[in-house]
Structure formats: C-alpha cells, structure tokens
Amino acid sequence: MMPNEALRFPNGTTIAIAAILVTMPWILPSLTLACEIVVVSTGALSCTLLLGSVGLLSFGQGLYFGLGAYVCATLIRDFGMTALPATITAVVAGGLLAAIAGLLIVRRQGVYFVMLTLAFAQMGFFLALAFPKLTGGENGFGNVPRTTVAFGQLPLSHPIVLYALLALLCFVAFALVQRIIASPFGTVLNSIRQNESRSEALGYDVRRFKLAAVTIAGGLAALAGAMNTLMLSFVPLSAVDVETSERLLIAALIGGVGSPLGALVGASVLSAMSDFLSPIWPRWSTIVAVLLIVTVLFLRDGLLGLGRLLGGAVRSER
Amino acid sequence: MRTRREILAAAAVGVAAPALLRQAWAQQDAIEVGSLVSLSGTFANIGEQVDIGSKVAFEYYKTAAGKPLRYVQLDDQGDPGRAVRLTQDAMRDRGIRFFMNCTNSAIALAVAKEAASGGGVYINQAGADEMTGSLCNKNTFRWPVATYSAVNTTVRPFMKQFPDAKKWYTITGQYVFGDSLLKNLKDVLGEVGGQHIGNSYHSLSDREYSGFITAAIAAQPDVLCICNFGSQTIDVLRQAVSFGMKRNTKILVVWSTGLDQFQSLGPDICEGVYFGANYWHGVDAPGNRLLTGVIKAKLKVTPSYLLTAGWACTQATVEALNKAGTTDVPAVIKAFEGLSYEGPTGLEKVRAEDHQVLKDYYLLLGKPKARMRDKDDYVDVVSAEKAFLSPDKTGCKL
Numbered sequence: 001m002m003p004n005e006a007l008r009f010p011n012g013t014t015i016a017i018a019a020i021l022v023t024m025p026w027i028l029p030s031l032t033l034a035c036e037i038v039v040v041s042t043g044a045l046s047c048t049l050l051l052g053s054v055g056l057l058s059f060g061q062g063l064y065f066g067l068g069a070y071v072c073a074t075l076i077r078d079f080g081m082t083a084l085p086a087t088i089t090a091v092v093a094g095g096l097l098a099a100i101a102g103l104l105i106v107r108r109q110g111v112y113f114v115m116l117t118l119a120f121a122q123m124g125f126f127l128a129l130a131f132p133k134l135t136g137g138e139n140g141f142g143n144v145p146r147t148t149v150a151f152g153q154l155p156l157s158h159p160i161v162l163y164a165l166l167a168l169l170c171f172v173a174f175a176l177v178q179r180i181i182a183s184p185f186g187t188v189l190n191s192i193r194q195n196e197s198r199s200e201a202l203g204y205d206v207r208r209f210k211l212a213a214v215t216i217a218g219g220l221a222a223l224a225g226a227m228n229t230l231m232l233s234f235v236p237l238s239a240v241d242v243e244t245s246e247r248l249l250i251a252a253l254i255g256g257v258g259s260p261l262g263a264l265v266g267a268s269v270l271s272a273m274s275d276f277l278s279p280i281w282p283r284w285s286t287i288v289a290v291l292l293i294v295t296v297l298f299l300r301d302g303l304l305g306l307g308r309l310l311g312g313a314v315r316s317e318r
Numbered sequence: 319m320r321t322r323r324e325i326l327a328a329a330a331v332g333v334a335a336p337a338l339l340r341q342a343w344a345q346q347d348a349i350e351v352g353s354l355v356s357l358s359g360t361f362a363n364i365g366e367q368v369d370i371g372s373k374v375a376f377e378y379y380k381t382a383a384g385k386p387l388r389y390v391q392l393d394d395q396g397d398p399g400r401a402v403r404l405t406q407d408a409m410r411d412r413g414i415r416f417f418m419n420c421t422n423s424a425i426a427l428a429v430a431k432e433a434a435s436g437g438g439v440y441i442n443q444a445g446a447d448e449m450t451g452s453l454c455n456k457n458t459f460r461w462p463v464a465t466y467s468a469v470n471t472t473v474r475p476f477m478k479q480f481p482d483a484k485k486w487y488t489i490t491g492q493y494v495f496g497d498s499l500l501k502n503l504k505d506v507l508g509e510v511g512g513q514h515i516g517n518s519y520h521s522l523s524d525r526e527y528s529g530f531i532t533a534a535i536a537a538q539p540d541v542l543c544i545c546n547f548g549s550q551t552i553d554v555l556r557q558a559v560s561f562g563m564k565r566n567t568k569i570l571v572v573w574s575t576g577l578d579q580f581q582s583l584g585p586d587i588c589e590g591v592y593f594g595a596n597y598w599h600g601v602d603a604p605g606n607r608l609l610t611g612v613i614k615a616k617l618k619v620t621p622s623y624l625l626t627a628g629w630a631c632t633q634a635t636v637e638a639l640n641k642a643g644t645t646d647v648p649a650v651i652k653a654f655e656g657l658s659y660e661g662p663t664g665l666e667k668v669r670a671e672d673h674q675v676l677k678d679y680y681l682l683l684g685k686p687k688a689r690m691r692d693k694d695d696y697v698d699v700v701s702a703e704k705a706f707l708s709p710d711k712t713g714c715k716l
Contacts, residue, residue: 021548030411032403129493129522137494138522139446140398140424142453157435159410228399234428236398274400278393282357282366 009182010175013261017174020264021167031159033275035231038163038170040269043224043244044251045260046217049177051249052257053186053280054213055193060117061221061248063096063101063124064242070128070135072229073144083165084150087226094222095215102214106207109196121245123141128240141235156230168210173220177260180216187200188215221248256302265304348388349408349645351416351635352408354429354442354627359396361421364624367578368419368443371628373615379632382639390414396421398428405429409436414641415647418631420444423495426502430458439650441634443627445547445573447498447712450674454714457647459654459673461630462596463706465495468573469502470705471679472594473543476570477510479700480540483568485515487539489530489554491546492519497573499545515539520550527554531561549707552582559587568592577622580684580696588684588696595680597623597662605633605660620694626662633661634668634675663702671709671716678702 024034043065050056068090075086105116128135135141146157149165156162180186188209191199200206229235238244247270255266270288277284299306353372356365369391376389388472393407394401395695401420408414409432409501417433417440420426433440434455441459442449449460477483481647486507490496493694500517507514516537518530531554534542542563544554551571558569569591576595598620599610613621621629634657639645642653655670663678690696 030407032406036403109614132497138422138424139427139448142427143322146435149323232402232428234397234398234402234431236424236428238397238399238424261621274395278358278395279391282362282393 007187011178013177013259014175016230016261017264018171020268021171024167025160025163025166025185028272030275031163032231033271034302035166036248037264037268037271039224039227040271041194041264042170042173042227043221044255044263044267045173045177046220046224047249047252048255048257048260048263049220050213050217051252052259052262053181053189053193054210055196056213057114057208057249058117058214058217058251059242059245059249060101060116060119060121060124061217062240062242062245063121064098064218065225065228065244065248066124066128066235067097068094068225069229069235069239070141070225071222072226073141074134076147076229077144081110082147082152082162083156084149086147087169087223090226091219091223095219098218098221099215102211102218103114106210106214107299118176118242118245121242125237125241128237128274135237135240138234140237144229144233144235146233162230166231169223169227173223174260174264176255177220181260183309185209185212211299224248235269237242250292252286254291254302256299256304258301262302262304265307266302268305330415330648348386349382349416349571349639350388350390350412350414351418351632352390352392352405352420353419354394354401354404354417354425354482356396356421356425357391357393361396365393367622367624368421368618368628371613371621372419372632373628374613374625375629375632375636377616378612379636382636383643383645385645387636393504394421394425396425398422398424401425402428402432405432405438406436408432409438412645415439415645416635416650418442418635419628423449426460430455433457437647439635439638439647439654441631441654443631445495447656450672450712450714452713453601454672456651456673456716459634459668459675461627461634461675461677463677463679464674464712465498465573466502466707467705468594469499469506469681471503471701471703472570472572472592472681473503473506473512474510474705475681475703476592477512478567483523483540484511484513485538486512486543487515487534487537487541487613488517488543489527489534489558490517490519491550493522496546503543503545503572511524520546520554522550524550525553525589527557528561530554531558531563534558535563535567539567541568541570544569545573545574545576548575549628552579555591556583556587559591561658564590566706570592570594574682575623576622577620577694581694585681585684585687585690585696589686591684592680592700593697595623595682596677597621597626598680598682598697599626599694600697600699601663601678601680601702603660603662603664605664605666608660609662616644621662630662633659638668669706669709672712672714673716674706674712675708676704678704 071090071093072086076083251266251270256262355369392404414437420442423444423446426442434457447464490500572594574593637659638654642649657668666677681700
C-alpha cells in the first residue's frame with residue numbers, strides 16, 4: 001500500500017533524497033562509488049515506478065538502460081554533442097522504444113507480461129552483439145571523450161562536476177516520479193495495481209495507463225544508461241544484458257518499492273556491499289541472494305519498510 | 319568508565335585511521351601495482367588463476383627499480399564498468415600508476431583508456447586485435463598474440479603438413495573475437511590454396527552445438543576449424559568428437575588456453591586434435607624453466623596459460639621498471655618500448671610501434687594417453703613461430 005505521505009509533493013522523502021545526494025560524496029570512501037549509487041538508483045527507480053505504482057514486474061529495464069547508454073555514447077563520440085543534450089536525446093530514445101515495445105507487452109498480464117519483458121531484453125542483447133560496428137560488440141563501445149555539461153562549459157573530467165551532474169539528473173528523476181505518484185495519473189496507476197478489473201469497470205483505459213507507465217519507466221532506465229556512459233566514458237556489452245535488468249530489479253526490491261526512496265536505499269546497499277565485501281569474500285553475492293530472500297519473504301516494503309518499522313517501534317517506546 | 323573526552327579522542331583516531339594508513343603506505347615508498355582480476359562473477363575461474371600467477375611473481379621478484387613491489391588486488395567482478403571505476407579510484411585515491419591483467423577484452427580496452435587518460439601504464443592479456451590496433455594507446459601493452467598471429471602460426475604449418483587438406487569448415491563464435499579469427503583464416507586459406515566451404519555461427523550464450531556439427535559433417539570437410547574461446551571451445555570440441563568427426567576429419571582449434579582446457583577435455587578427446595596456444599609448459603626456454611620451477615615449488619602444480627599470463631604481465635612490468643630505474647611513467651613507457659627479456663615463451667620483445675609483445679605462438683597436437691610421460695603431458699609441440707602484422711597494417715597510431 002502506498003503511504004499517504006507519498007500523495008504529497010514535495011514531501012519529507014524529497015528532502016531526504018536531496019540530503020543523501022548532497023552528503024554522499026563526503027560519507028562514502030570513494031566518489032566513484034557515490035556516482036555508481038546515483039546511476040543504479042536512477043535505473044532501479046524505473047523498476048520501483050512500475051512495480052510499486054502499477055504492479056508491473058519488468059525483467060527488461062536493462063534494454064532501455066543499454067539503449068540510453070549507446071545513444072548517449074554515440075552522440076558524444078560521433079556527433080560531438082555535450083552531456084546534457086546527449087542525455088536528453090537518450091531519454092527520448094529510451095521512452096520511444098519502451099512505448100513501441102509497450103504496445104505489445106501491456107497486452108498481457110502476470111507471468112506473460114514478465115516473459116515478454118525478458119524476451120525484449122534478450123533481443124536487445126543479441127542485437128547489440130550482432131551489430132558490433134554500432135555497439136562495439138563484446139569489446140564494448142569505447143573512446144567516448146569526457147565532454148562538458150553543455151555549451152562547452154563545466155568539463156566532466158573534473159570528478160566533482162561529474163558527480164554534481166549525475167546527482168542533479170538523479171534528483172530530477174526522483175522528483176518526477178514523486179510528482180507522478182502524487183498526481184491524479186499516479187492515483188489511477190495505484191488503483192490499477194490494487195484492482196485492475198475494478199479500475200477498468202470504472203472506465204479507465206487500463207492499457208493506455210500501463211503503456212504510459214512503461215514509457216516513463218523506459219525513459220528513466222535510459223536516463224540511467226546515459227548517466228552510466230557519462231560516468232565511465234565507455235559502454236560495456238553488459239549494459240544491455242539481462243544481468244543489468246536483474247540488478248536494477250534487485251536493488252528496487254531490496255530497498256522497497258513502496259517509495260522512490262527505496263530505489264536509492266537498495267542501490268546504496270547493493271553497490272556498497274559489492275565494494276566492501278568483494279575484497280573480503282569472493283562469493284559475496286551469496287549474501288545478496290540471502291538478503292533478497294529475506295526481503296521477499298519477510299520485508300514486503302524492503303529495507304526502507306524495515307527502517308520505518310524500527311523507527312515506529314522506537315517512537316512508540318518513548 | 320570512559321570519559322566523554324576519551325570516547326571523542328578514540329572516535330577521532332578511528333576517523334583519521336584510513337588517512338594515517340595511506341600516509342604510512344606512502345612512507346614505505348613501495349611501488350603499488352593494481353591488478354584487475356575478476357574474483358567474483360562470471361569470469362571468476364579465469365581471474366583466480368591470473369591472480370595467483372601474478373602473486374607468485376610478486377613474491378619471486380619482490381622489488382623493481384630498487385623499490386619494494388606491492389600487489390594491489392582489484393576485483394572487477396567481470397564487469398568492465400566496475401573495472402573502470404576501480405582504476406579511477408586507484409589512480410585518484412592511492413596514486414597508483416601501474417596496472418596489469420584482465421579477464422576479458424572489454425575490461426582491458428576500458429581500463430586501457432582510463433590508464434592512458436590518468437597517466438598510468440597498463441599491460442594486459444586481451445585477445446582483441448584492437449588492443450594493439452585501432453584502439454591502441456601510448457600507455458598500454460599487450461602480452462598474448464593477436465588473432466592474425468594465432469591463425470598464421472597454426473594454419474600455415476598445418477597446411478604444410480597436410481597439403482591435401484583443402485576443404486575447411488568453420489564453427490565460429492559470433493562476436494568480434496570469433497569474427498577476427500574467421501577473417502584471418504579466410505585470408506590465409508586464400509593464400510595457401512585452401513577452400514573455405516562453410517561456416518556455422520554460434521552465439522555467446524550457446525551451449526549446445528549438435529546442429530552446427532551435423533551441418534559441418536554434411537559439408538564433408540577435410541578440416542573442421544574451431545574459431546571461438548573459453549568454455550565454448552571445450553563444448554564444441556567435445557560434441558564434435560562425440561559425433562565421430564575425428565574419424566575422417568582433422569580438427570584444428572585455433573585459440574586454446576592449453577593445459578586447463580586439456581584437463582577438462584581429457585586425453586581421449588585431445589588425441590589427434592591440433593590446438594593453437596599462447597603458452598605450453600613443456601617448452602625448453604630459460605624463462606619457462608624459471609617460471610615452472612617457481613610455480614611448482616610454490617603451488618605444486620604445472621603452470622597453465624592463465625597462471626602464466628599473470629606471471630608474464632608481472633615479469634614484463636618488473637623488467638621495464640628495472641630498465642627505467644625509476645617509477646616515472648614516461649621513462650617506464652620508454653623502457654617498455656623495445657624491451658627484450660627471457661619470458662615464458664623464450665626471448666620476448668616489446669614492439670615500440672604498437673606495444674605488442676612479440677612472442678611465440680604454438681601449434682600443438684594431442685598425443686595418445688599411452689604416450690603421456692606424466693599427467694600433464696597432453697600434447698607434442700608441432701611448431702613454435704612468431705608471425706605478426708607489420709606495424710603499418712595494425713591500424714595502431716601511437
């Protein structure tokens with residue numbers, strides 16, 4: 001159930017997200033880890049929007065992530081664009097592809113919807129592999145220069161400028177999702193999630209609303225892909241593989257899909273675990289699997305829900 | 319009972335500890351070398367071996383340019399994106415300028431660019447031709463041979479031995495590396511009078527190849543040539559042999575990793591099959607005698623290609639640092655260029671024009687189990703040759 005506070009915008013969550021994004025570079029031991037968290041949380045946000053608001057489980061967000069990454073990289077390297085226009089174009093491309101794929105995907109529900117998203121993701125991966133002249137194939141898309149933010153100003157070669165841009169884009173994405181959830185459109189999406197048949201009986205064109213949500217989520221995933229390109233100056237083939245889709249979904253689920261903040265929490269936990277645990281124990285991903293099982297079985301609202309639960313318990317003791 | 323001041327002082331020490339440690343490291347004046355290895359993720363089996371090989375080399379060499387060496391393990395988890403991040407962190411936060419190793423070409427190409435833009439030096443084991451071709455850079459070096467060399471040093475001696483084996487069928491991985499092998503093979507066949515009668519492409523995720531193999535059998539080739547890498551090589555060869563292709567067709571695997579693949583396949587499958595390889599432990603060369611001696615003493619195993627690849631990159635870095643006598647990056651790059659040393663494959667030389675290590679590539683022939691002198695003696699060395707594209711044809715502009 002969507003908490004009532006979520007129906008206001010801006011709210012406490014907006015401030016919390018802004019505060020986390022501003023303080024992260026000072027809290028974390030590395031700025032690149034902060035950049036990665038920002039990118040993954042933006043991608044996970046697309047899963048949060050679909051699953052938390054409309055109840056659509058997508059295993060295919062990696063497709064749009066990859067497209068965004070390739071479009072942004074191509075525009076910067078081959079057309080000399082700067083970061084902002086390249087990113088905006090990538091978002092539009094991701095949204096368009098999601099709208100086209102969505103026309104087919106939203107015709108089915110439940111497990112068939114999930115399988116279709118997976119099929120599209122696989123298709124994207126093999127297309128990327130089949131056109132190495134466009135994507136670089138398994139070698140990846142390289143030689144992307146570190147451009148400037150826009151109009152030749154603010155070079156991304158400066159780590160703080162890069163983080164500031166990524167954090168700003170991430171914040172805009174979170175604010176947009178919060179605004180959507182708080183809007184009448186978001187209320188309809190929520191009603192579809194709770195009872196699709198009843199929403200249809202009330203006269204809402206459920207397919208059209210789902211298509212809109214899929215399109216927005218595709219644009220968000222493409223935004224994350226473009227941000228990934230700005231961070232790495234490179235697009236690995238893994239950007240478009242199913243593992244990326246899984247990673248975004250796992251981050252969303254671990255954090256909790258009840259609030260956009262969950263995507264940021266999930267991405268932070270996942271990326272930090274990967275950074276801190278991998279030097280200690282090579283099989284660290286087992287811990288992620290256990291965490292996912294615990295989350296799915298006992299923490300329906302993810303770690304964010306657990307935090308709220310603990311916070312509530314402390315308050316009631318006082 | 320602790321006072322508030324004591325607790326605050328302890329907290330301050332805790333906060334400052336990483337900075338103090340970093341300072342302590344710097345004071346020791348050691349040369350830190352970042353090693354990009356995948357210890358978790360899809361390529362963990364490769365990364366672990368490369369990592370061990372490098373660590374053994376570090377323990378053996380201990381110093382370079384008069385300073386102690388320190389091995390800094392960077393687990394990229396098989397993800398090029400993470401490898402780039404780790405490289406950026408290592409350069410920015412720890413001031414590391416020397417890097418080595420990779421578990422796939424995508425990681426190497428991505429790290430090479432990062433190392434170049436951050437003013438570092440990087441030597442790796444990438445298979446992609448672009449590493450010393452169109453995507454080469456001043457700061458990066460590559461130890462294994464390119465696909466041109468692999469094809470020319472296997473197909474030409476093979477054709478000399480079997481001039482009547484004219485009809486060739488290929489099973490190729492449909493990715494950049496597989497396509498490069500195939501293109502080079504077609505070129506060589508054209509030059510030596512062979513005929514390429516057909517090809518089956520498989521994808522990066524294929525595990526079942528019976529359809530491709532029946533297509534190859536139907537074409538009735540003299541030679542089945544396998545142009546892919548890794549576990550897919552093992553699977554294609556195993557299935558081709560189980561379909562009986564060895565009986566009336568010769569099989570050539572252009573790119574293999576040698577011993578570890580032979581151990582997976584077993585002597586019965588290897589017998590009579592030709593393999594191309596970057597390294598074989600049975601080669602009599604001073605550098606190889608040193609390597610096998612150290613590896614056997616430390617690990618009680620025969621060195622495989624992956625262990626050797628980790629060793630070889632460390633050795634080349636140490637040799638270049640010793641030649642330069644300093645850790646100054648431009649001086650080390652200059653020392654690398656033209657560097658000549660006794661490596662695991664004999665005398666190895668770093669070509670200045672494209673930063674390729676010029677070394678032997680082997681054509682090996684699987685021997686019968688009865689002829690194996692020990693449990694790792696799977697093959698005979700048919701030929702050991704150096705064949706490299708001339709620098710003006712690699713596409714590398716340094």
